[in-house]
Structure formats: C-alpha cells, structure tokens
Amino acid sequence: MNYLKYTQYVYLVFGAYFIYDGLIKLNTEGGNPWLSFMIAGLAVFMFFFRRKFAKKFEDRNKKS
Numbered sequence: 001m002n003y004l005k006y007t008q009y010v011y012l013v014f015g016a017y018f019i020y021d022g023l024i025k026l027n028t029e030g031g032n033p034w035l036s037f038m039i040a041g042l043a044v045f046m047f048f049f050r051r052k053f054a055k056k057f058e059d060r061n062k063k064s
Helices: 004-027 034-063
Strands: none
C-alpha cells in the first residue's frame, strides 16, 4: 500500500502533459485546445483530491 503515496503524482504528470498539448493546439491554426485544458484541470483536481484522501487514510491508521 506504500505505492498509493506516489500514484497521486501521476495526475500532475498527466495535467502537465495536457496543458502542454493544449498550448500546442492553441498556437496551431484550427486547433481546439479546450478539451485538453479541461482534462488538465480534472487531473489537477484529482491530484488534490487523492492527496487529501491519502492524508485522511493515513491519519485514520495512526489513530488505530
């Protein structure tokens, strides 16, 4: 279960990739970057959600 501490950072990697992809599409003619930006926003949200959940899970294990 120790790997769950590090999997939350995968969301940041995906978020950075989709921000990069959105910027590339924004600079090309006829590109539609909004889906990439929405996926990046979701990935960043999931990072903070998973971090909060992992912290809550860790605190619960310390009390037991």
